Amino acid sequence: MNVKNRKCIRKLSLKSLYANRRRNLIAIFAIALTTLLFTSMFTIVLSLNASYETYQFRQVGGYAHGTFKDVSPEQAERIAAHPKVKSAGARKVIGITADGVFSKTPAEISYMDANCTKWSYATPTTGRMPESGKEVTMDTAALQLLGVTPELGAEVTVSYSITDKDQTAFTVTDTFTLVGYWDYDELMPVHYINISRDYADDIEAQAVKTGLQPFRTDLNVMMASSTNIQGQMEQVDTDLGYTWDSYTDPNSVRIGVNWGYTSSQLESHLDPELVIAIAAFLLLVIFTGYLIIYNIFQISVAGDIRFYGLLKTIGTTPRQLKRIIRQQALLLCLIGIPAGLLLGYGIGAVLVPVVLRSTQLDAGITTISTSPVIFVGSVLFALLTVLLSCSKPGKMAARVSPVEATKYTDAMQTKKNSAAPGERSSIRWPLPIWDETKKRRCWWWCLWHCR
Structure with a gap:
């Protein structure tokens, strides 16, 4: 009962x-x-x-979980819409300068969207991101190397080498307007010089006319979790019908995992x-x-x-x-x-x-x-x-x-009462x-x- x-x-x-x-x-x-x-x-x-x-992230240059490398606009859109991808950020590198004042630490000239800028520690602490034309943002150390005082609206002249998917081609020198800057981090592997999307598209069009390949676009992603990043990214490629281990297959989307995450290091050598x-x-x-x-x-x-x-x-x-x-x-x-x-x-x-x-x-x-x-x-x-x-x-x-x-x-x-023999105990139990x-x-x- x-x-x-x-x-x-x-x-x-x-x-x-x-x-x-x-x-x-x-x-x-x-x-x-x-x-x-x-x-x-x-x-x-x-x-x-x-x-x-x-x-580790500062040494790597960012804290995105991983990167889908050299993607087309269509591939980037499909990957960003996959359920396993929490958020995505695109980056298009148009050139690099590693000579002169940048011989010790090179500088990369690229377009980054808002997510990629944030994940790359390149968000301006003063000013804003480039929006159009020849607007630029960079760190204070790069400005000092170029002899420019960190002030909004300052004119910045940069010479860099155009870089497509396969080669480094001709050199371009342009003068930009500074619209934002941030303090330099000595652990960062490169100086980020960020330009507007309009400027990146114009330079790409000029480069293609000279016979160069279109610039490479990488899609940085944040997955659902930081555990098994490699497996999650491979699953995204598999679900979308891509491979990830070929440089020549046009249907291949190669992947790179951020080795700064402890989980990535443990997976490789526990x-x-x-x-x-x-x-x-x-x-x-x-x-x-x-x-x-x-x-x-x-x-x-x-x-x-x-x-x-x-x-x-x-x-x-x-x-x-x-x-x-x-x-x-x-x-x-x-x-x-x-x-x-x-x-x-x-x-x-x-x-x-x-x-x-x-x-x-x-x-x-x-x-x-x-x-x-x-x-x-x-x-x-x-x-x-x-x-x-x-x-x-x-x-x-x-x-x-x-x-x-x-x-x-x-x-x-009994033990308690044994010390007082003859006395009447008040305990009834x-x-x-x-x-x-x-x-x-x-x-x-x-x-x-x-x-």
């Missing part, structure tokens, strides 16, 4: 929890400490990874020792939290062994006793876990710059991760630790019999609970104290 007693069990759990305030404070502290360990660990690890990826080390550290933290929380609940159950024996006397099942302890643990988690999340994230954020200073990474690329993985992972691991910790005490409470509980209490009370009258007393006692 199924008896609807969940409300009664919940009330018993709350009343028992309220009666053990000192234990509750210790348990909340232990749960918060365990959550703090997980949160600070995840914050440090993911922030270090984010900082490392930012460092280090088993690193995986083992991370797993061992997680197990160590779980085991540490388990020992602390387990001991608290073990001591609590041992102290309340008589209470659980009385509950079994009135018909409480072992499953219900386990549920009482589990509900108490989850209620304590409602206070301990949020406190641990806040403290752990704060401590992790403070420690990230300290850890980075001991590495070869530049302190200027410190990135504090706000990934939901930090909080979701911490909550899940903390809950797992708490549930594991209270499972064995729950079994202990479920196995206790009324007679054992009475004997256990009798032994404890243990009750002869197998007597019918006393059993009724136990029933009313539980109802009174759990009301």
Whole structure:
């Protein structure tokens, strides 16, 4: 027969929890400490990874997931509309200058749309993007190399070599109007000199008239996620009927994956020792939290062994006793876990710059991760630790019999009273609970104290 007693069990759990305030404070502290360990660990690890990826992106020249290389307008439109492609940005390179003032770090003259500009760290911090005619944007270091003061409206003269798909052809010298600029990043592999689409189309038309091939257009993309970028891009080519491993097939769309992403590097050479080390550290933290929380609940159950024996006397099942302890643990988690999340994230954020200073990474690329993985992972691991910790005490409470509980209490009370022989004890327990009258007393006692 199924008896609807969940409300009664919940009330018993709350009343028992309220009666053990000192234990509750210790348990909340232990749960918060365990959550703090997980949160600070995840914050440090993911922030270090984010900082490392930012460092790599700046060396690569952008943070797009990958590039579909040398695409036609039709191919670019089909790829951008594919469900796996979250967003796309086009770039058309028309020339390069690697001589004179740009001999140390070359400069690329190209048209970038808004997405590509953003992903390439080329968004003007002063001014705007080129919109028409001979408008240009570039970094402050490139302007200094050309002897131009970074001011909007300044005249900038640039000489560059026209570059089509197959060769570098003739040289062009043009004077542009500066409409935007940004600070130069010394980690960037090239200087970006961005022009308007109108100007790029005009130069392309002139180059084609001289017998050159049309300029190459690359489509940078952001996929649905940064995991398995190679596989996702290959799937896009397959779905659209393209290949990706041929330079001569006109139906081939070659792909390039941004190696700055940690996931891309792990896919190419996964280090088993690193995986083992991370797993061992997680197990160590779980085991540490388990020992602390387990001991608290073990001591609590041992102290309340008589209470659980009385509950079994009135018909409480072992499953219900386990549920009482589990509900108490989850209620304590409602206070301990949020406190641990806040403290752990704060401590992790403070420690990230300290850890980075001991590495070869530049302190200027410190990135504090706000990934939901930090909080979701911490909550899940903390809950797992708490549930594991209270499972064995729950079994202990479920196995206790009324007679054992009475004997256990009798032994404890005898030990307490042995130091004062001859004195009359004020303790009326243990009750002869197998007597019918006393059993009724136990029933009313539980109802009174759990009301």
